[in-house]
Each structure stands twice: as C-alpha cells, then as structure tokens.
Amino acid sequence: MTEFQTFSKMKELMTAYYFEAKTTKEKPIAWITSGAPVEFLFAMDIIPIYPENYAAMCAANHQSVELMEAAEAQGFSQDICAYARTDFGADILQGGPVGGLPAPHFLLCSTNICKTVIKWYEVIARKYDVPLFIVDTPFVHDGLTDDLLEYTVAQFKDLEQFLARITGRPFDHEHLAEVLRLSQEAAAYWKKILFLARTVPTPINSLDSFIHLGPIVTLRGTQGCVDYYQALYEEVAGRAADKIPSVPGERYRVLWDNLPVWFKMRRLENFFQERKCALVVTTYANSWGGLSNYEDEEMADPYRLLAASYLNVYINYGFEERIRYLSGLMDEFSLTGFIMHSNRSCKPYSVGMYRLQEELSQRTGRPGVVIEADQNDPRVYSDAQIEARLDAFIESMEAAS
Amino acid sequence: MRFWGGIDVGSLSADAVIIDEEGRLLGHAILPTGRDSREAGSRAYAGALEAAGLTPGDVVRVYSTGYSRARVREAEGAKTEIACHARGAHALYPDVGTIIDIGGQDSKAIQVGKGGRVLNFVMNDKCAAGTGRFLEVMAGALETPLDHLDELAAQSTETLTISSICTVFAESEVVSLISQGKKPADIAMAVSRAIARRTVGLATRVGVSGRVVMTGGVAKNRAVVDLLAEILGAPVDVPDEPQIVGALGAALFARDERG
Incomplete structure (x- = not known):
C-alpha cells in the first residue's frame, strides 16, 4: 500500500465510529447495505452499521474462514455470498475485529447492489425481531426514466415516515438537506481522488482506494468524512504534482473490475509491484462517487438526485451501459489492459463477464483476463492458479506494447 | 554449435528439451x-x-515454464505456460490458430496470432474438471493404467453418460456404473466424452479458428482427441510428443533472448 500520511486519520475516524456505535445509549442503530440511502439515517441521528464493511474487515484480518464455518454449521450454504456468511458467523460467535456488531434497532436495505440482501436482511430481522425497510431499486436496462425515479422517490417518502415512527419524532428535512450537502461533498472529493489516477505514473493505486473506501461507505453525510477525503485529496494531489508513483517503475496500467480479494491484498500488492503493474482504476471504488455526478438544474430536487444516484450504480445497469462505461475508463485512464474478477460471492457483478471481456477487448484492442476468485472466502482461492493467469495476462500486455 | 534448453515443471510431469x-x-x-x-x-x-548427448556447458541458456517455473534451478528466465505452448505449437505448426492444452491440473484454450503471439486465452476455473487429473482419477476407478484408457474406450459398444463435471462426483458415478455391471470400455468412453465436451466448451469461449492443435499429456489419449475433433467438427492435430510443447516454447524463448 502506498504510504499516505492521511492513513492514520482514517484509522482514527473508523475507530471512533465503531466505538460510538458499540457504546451509544441514546442513538438508534440501523444495519444498512452499502448502496442504501444512508442520508435519511444521518438526518435523524441514527448510527448506520454496515455488515458488508465489517465482513470485509474480517477477511482482511484473516478471520473470515472461522466465521463462515460457523454460519455453514448452522445450515447456510457455501453458495451464499461470503459477506453474508461472514456476518452471520460474526453474529453467532460475536467475533471479528471489534468483537461483533452492536445489535440493530431496525434494518435498511436496498436492492441496487444485489437481491441477496433481501433474504440476508430478513434473516437478521427474524433473529433480532426488528423491522426491516427495503428500498427496491429496479434494474436500469436502458437509462433512467421518470417512472424509475418516481417509483424510487415514493419509497424515500415512505422511508421518512418509517423513520419518524421508529424515532418518535417528525422527519427532519432541514437536517437532510445538510447531510445531503456533506454527502455530495465527500463523494466529490472521493471522485477527485480517484481521478488523480489518470496521472502517469499514478500517485494512488486501486489497492489503496480499496483500503481508503471505509469512510465513504460508512460515513458519507458527515463532516468527518468530508474532512478526511479533503486531506487525502490534498496529499494525493501533491504526489501527482511531484510525479511520485504508487508503483515504482510503473509499466502497465490496469483496470480492476469487481470487488477486491480482501484476504489477498498484501500478496497481490507484492505481485503487481514486482511486475511494475499498477491497478489504476476500479468499477468498484468508483461506485461511491455517484452523488457528485448531478449538479444540473434538473436535479435540483434532492429526492430525485438521491434516487438517480442510488439507481445509477454500475452493477444496477445493463450490459451495453457497462461496456460503454468500461471502454471510457480504458481511454480516460490510459490503460494497457484490464482484469475482471469473476467473484463467486457476487453474482450480479460477475454475470456475463466472459462476454464483457471479449467485447471490451475487441472495442479497445487491449488484453484482459478473467480470474475466478472470491471477495471473502480463501477456501475457493488458489495462488498458483490465479497468478498463472495474471502472469499470462501481463505477458500479453508486454507483447502488445 | 550453440544449444538452448526449456524445462516445463507442471503439477504431474516435468518435461525438458x-x-x-x-x-x-x-x-x-x-x-x-x-x-x-x-x-x-x-x-x-x-x-x-543425455538424450541430446550434451553437457550443461554446451547450453547457452535455459528458460522454465509451468506451475513451478519460479523454482527451476537451471533457468535464467521464465515464461507462463500459455506463452510457451503458443510458441512451441507455432514452431511445429506455423499455421496454428487454436491450441487446446490439457495438462495435469488445468486445461486451456489459446487463440494464436502471427508469430505465435497469444491473442486470447481461457483456462478452466479452479476445479479439476476437464483436466489430466480428472482422467487419472477415472483410470484409477477403472483399475486401468492411464495410458491404456483410450485402448479400453476403443472397445466401447454402448453409449453411457457421465453427467457430473465435478471430479469427485464423476468418480462416484463411475463407481456406480461399475456396480451396475456396465462394461469398463463403455465407462472409459463416457469419461473421455465428458472431458472432451468440457474442453470444447472452453475452446468455444475463446473462439476456434484456423488449425487446431492439441498439446499436453491428455493429447496422448486418442479417444479424447477423436471425440474433440468430432464435437468441434474440425480436425485436431497432435504433435509427435504433445507433452513437451511447453518446454519447447520455453527453449525457443531462451534462444530468442539476445546475448
């Protein structure tokens, strides 16, 4: 990982966040999916807790296997998302980096990231006997339509009433406006940071951005999140100006599609460093920059803005749009190739990937490779097999250059 | 005279040229x-x-390939088996368009362009279905030496099906066919067809074009090669010694390095 000064600030921020969540007596706790409209929660002073983020932390700390085994022992199939299994296990054993998550008062999930979350959150709702609010975000096949926006906005209005009932006070629209502003500001910094990777050589690589995702996922809508990314932006921008590479001797510039392999961060980092290959941009980290995409007059309505940005996430849109987006990144970031992580856990992210690879290679004339791995389950990962494929991919970039 | 060497250390065999x-x-x-x-x-x-009648001192340089390529003591450089199979097959068949290589623990299809350059490749996912190990396990279940499996299959008269792609489950299928009194020859044929179908699926994904060449240990199994040709609807060429194509490619890379 590139050694950013700012990193210690992130640790402080995340520790304070989990500490407050574990100790608070006043604030309600809501478990929430990574792509759900958290702004409504912060508007009502509710602490959002992200089981996905926690599961990733467990895997990065090499604790996911034990937790998944506990879930599997209770009958959860190995074919279920490894995040879900890790979290079920953490809940059963009260294990993981912070000794399990604080119990939820209610749950909020959104289907823009997958449909697994519905069943996953139903399991939690039953176990804790708490209410579950589902924001149904339909798949965007051919661009956003008014119908899609209105359907989603209507659910936001229901969500406000739901939150008013839970907290016993009227929904705070003024606070929502403030939270939304902070959320947009953080997303804008995040996007600017990721865009600094257009610099050759890149001052930040994708393994860095995976690590630095924590606050934008969990704390967007807070001032602390804005401050953090502002500081990180300034540091990375300084490095870009000074041409300090994140991968010394950068020779290849590559896109990474899909989630990281959390339990292999260190090994993959060394692997890519040795080969002077920088992972420059990812569809995954980019997903949290969306809120800053809308500044037009037509998006003056905050509800429509939120609806648009939560519908318009990479894995919630169709094949043509994905191809168009990926091809754009290949040029914009001056890439020499792309890696697609066919992720056993994340089916909606991985479906159609071989077709996507073929199409993207044809359109851009640049090589790509698909690796079969998993975001959280080391038991379905083989170093030798993955690295043989990655080496062959790097050879093909070498041959093409 | 100057000489070069290639060493391919895979999961099941170590080959050198x-x-x-x-x-x-x-x-x-x-x-x-x-x-x-x-x-x-x-x-x-x-x-x-020894086969070449030479000593290490006669060899300018050695390259390695295969899963253990980084561990080969004699090698000064290493290339992946994908690049080496493409290079080696291209040397033997200059008009090769598609390579199907089935080794011990992986199978791959490679699309080859001019000069033996790799255009695209696909490999099996992490499981051993459709690899040499699959055949080895099935030969074990049939109590037949691996290199006799195709002779056995040649005597098949009845068409049986192995439906599972998983090596472990397919083995139980074989065992249950044996216990049903099915002929070993028919089972051997069914096993060969299972691996051929799986491989065609892989090859189709990368796109089959030009001359098709099969390399790797499994190419020695005539039954699998014939079934592959039949399902692909195209002839499949096999070099005299398909197992050393990767090592040959490595040796050619060693030769082409300057100095």
Whole structure:
C-alpha cells in the first residue's frame, strides 16, 4: 500500500465510529447495505452499521474462514455470498475485529447492489425481531426514466415516515438537506481522488482506494468524512504534482473490475509491484462517487438526485451501459489492459463477464483476463492458479506494447 | 554449435528439451513431478541433455515454464505456460490458430496470432474438471493404467453418460456404473466424452479458428482427441510428443533472448 500520511486519520475516524456505535445509549442503530440511502439515517441521528464493511474487515484480518464455518454449521450454504456468511458467523460467535456488531434497532436495505440482501436482511430481522425497510431499486436496462425515479422517490417518502415512527419524532428535512450537502461533498472529493489516477505514473493505486473506501461507505453525510477525503485529496494531489508513483517503475496500467480479494491484498500488492503493474482504476471504488455526478438544474430536487444516484450504480445497469462505461475508463485512464474478477460471492457483478471481456477487448484492442476468485472466502482461492493467469495476462500486455 | 534448453515443471510431469540454433529438437525427457518439483526439473533437464548427448556447458541458456517455473534451478528466465505452448505449437505448426492444452491440473484454450503471439486465452476455473487429473482419477476407478484408457474406450459398444463435471462426483458415478455391471470400455468412453465436451466448451469461449492443435499429456489419449475433433467438427492435430510443447516454447524463448 502506498504510504499516505492521511492513513492514520482514517484509522482514527473508523475507530471512533465503531466505538460510538458499540457504546451509544441514546442513538438508534440501523444495519444498512452499502448502496442504501444512508442520508435519511444521518438526518435523524441514527448510527448506520454496515455488515458488508465489517465482513470485509474480517477477511482482511484473516478471520473470515472461522466465521463462515460457523454460519455453514448452522445450515447456510457455501453458495451464499461470503459477506453474508461472514456476518452471520460474526453474529453467532460475536467475533471479528471489534468483537461483533452492536445489535440493530431496525434494518435498511436496498436492492441496487444485489437481491441477496433481501433474504440476508430478513434473516437478521427474524433473529433480532426488528423491522426491516427495503428500498427496491429496479434494474436500469436502458437509462433512467421518470417512472424509475418516481417509483424510487415514493419509497424515500415512505422511508421518512418509517423513520419518524421508529424515532418518535417528525422527519427532519432541514437536517437532510445538510447531510445531503456533506454527502455530495465527500463523494466529490472521493471522485477527485480517484481521478488523480489518470496521472502517469499514478500517485494512488486501486489497492489503496480499496483500503481508503471505509469512510465513504460508512460515513458519507458527515463532516468527518468530508474532512478526511479533503486531506487525502490534498496529499494525493501533491504526489501527482511531484510525479511520485504508487508503483515504482510503473509499466502497465490496469483496470480492476469487481470487488477486491480482501484476504489477498498484501500478496497481490507484492505481485503487481514486482511486475511494475499498477491497478489504476476500479468499477468498484468508483461506485461511491455517484452523488457528485448531478449538479444540473434538473436535479435540483434532492429526492430525485438521491434516487438517480442510488439507481445509477454500475452493477444496477445493463450490459451495453457497462461496456460503454468500461471502454471510457480504458481511454480516460490510459490503460494497457484490464482484469475482471469473476467473484463467486457476487453474482450480479460477475454475470456475463466472459462476454464483457471479449467485447471490451475487441472495442479497445487491449488484453484482459478473467480470474475466478472470491471477495471473502480463501477456501475457493488458489495462488498458483490465479497468478498463472495474471502472469499470462501481463505477458500479453508486454507483447502488445 | 550453440544449444538452448526449456524445462516445463507442471503439477504431474516435468518435461525438458534441448534445441539448436534452428530450433530443432535434439533431445527431451518426461518425468513425473513427484513431491520435489525443483529436483524433478533438474532430473528432466539432465535426461534431455543425455538424450541430446550434451553437457550443461554446451547450453547457452535455459528458460522454465509451468506451475513451478519460479523454482527451476537451471533457468535464467521464465515464461507462463500459455506463452510457451503458443510458441512451441507455432514452431511445429506455423499455421496454428487454436491450441487446446490439457495438462495435469488445468486445461486451456489459446487463440494464436502471427508469430505465435497469444491473442486470447481461457483456462478452466479452479476445479479439476476437464483436466489430466480428472482422467487419472477415472483410470484409477477403472483399475486401468492411464495410458491404456483410450485402448479400453476403443472397445466401447454402448453409449453411457457421465453427467457430473465435478471430479469427485464423476468418480462416484463411475463407481456406480461399475456396480451396475456396465462394461469398463463403455465407462472409459463416457469419461473421455465428458472431458472432451468440457474442453470444447472452453475452446468455444475463446473462439476456434484456423488449425487446431492439441498439446499436453491428455493429447496422448486418442479417444479424447477423436471425440474433440468430432464435437468441434474440425480436425485436431497432435504433435509427435504433445507433452513437451511447453518446454519447447520455453527453449525457443531462451534462444530468442539476445546475448
């Protein structure tokens, strides 16, 4: 990982966040999916807790296997998302980096990231006997339509009433406006940071951005999140100006599609460093920059803005749009190739990937490779097999250059 | 005269070749990898040198390939098996368009362009379905030596199906067919068809074009090769010694490095 000064600030921020969540007596706790409209929660002073983020932390700390085994022992199939299994296990054993998550008062999930979350959150709702609010975000096949926006906005209005009932006070629209502003500001910094990777050589690589995702996922809508990314932006921008590479001797510039392999961060980092290959941009980290995409007059309505940005996430849109987006990144970031992580856990992210690879290679004339791995389950990962494929991919970039 | 070497240490076998300036094959050796891959590579190399009537001092440079390529003591450089199979097959068949390589623990299809350049490739996912190991396990269940499996399949008269793609489940299928009193020849044929179908699926994904060449140990199984050709609807060429194509490619890369 590139050694950013700012990193210690992130640790402080995340520790304070989990500490407050574990100790608070006043604030309600809501478990929430990574792509759900958290702004409504912060508007009502509710602490959002992200089981996905926690599961990733467990895997990065090499604790996911034990937790998944506990879930599997209770009958959860190995074919279920490894995040879900890790979290079920953490809940059963009260294990993981912070000794399990604080119990939820209610749950909020959104289907823009997958449909697994519905069943996953139903399991939690039953176990804790708490209410579950589902924001149904339909798949965007051919661009956003008014119908899609209105359907989603209507659910936001229901969500406000739901939150008013839970907290016993009227929904705070003024606070929502403030939270939304902070959320947009953080997303804008995040996007600017990721865009600094257009610099050759890149001052930040994708393994860095995976690590630095924590606050934008969990704390967007807070001032602390804005401050953090502002500081990180300034540091990375300084490095870009000074041409300090994140991968010394950068020779290849590559896109990474899909989630990281959390339990292999260190090994993959060394692997890519040795080969002077920088992972420059990812569809995954980019997903949290969306809120800053809308500044037009037509998006003056905050509800429509939120609806648009939560519908318009990479894995919630169709094949043509994905191809168009990926091809754009290949040029914009001056890439020499792309890696697609066919992720056993994340089916909606991985479906159609071989077709996507073929199409993207044809359109851009640049090589790509698909690796079969998993975001959280080391038991379905083989170093030798993955690295043989990655080496062959790097050879093909070498041959093409 | 100057000579170059290639050593391919895979999961099941260690193969080595010696070539001359023209890329002509002077000697080769194929040995089981066993538990010490470094030692296996050295022994295969010694065997190839002996077959060529040469000593290590005669060899300018050695390249390695295969899963244990980084562990080969004699090698000055390494290339992946994908690049090496493409290079080696192209040397043997200059008009090759598609390579199907089935080794011990993986199978791959490679699309080859001009000069043996890799255009695209696909490999099996992490499971052993459709690999040499699959055949090895099935041969074990049939109590037939691996290199006799195709002779056995040739005597098949009844069409049976192995439906599972998983090596472990397919083995239970074989065992249950045996217990149903099915003929070993028919089972051997069903096993060969299972691996051929799986491989065609892989090859189709990368796109089959031009001359199709099959390399790797499984190419020695005539039944699998014939079934592949039948399902693909195209002839499949197999080099005289398909197992050393990767090592040959490595030797050619060693020769082409300047100096």
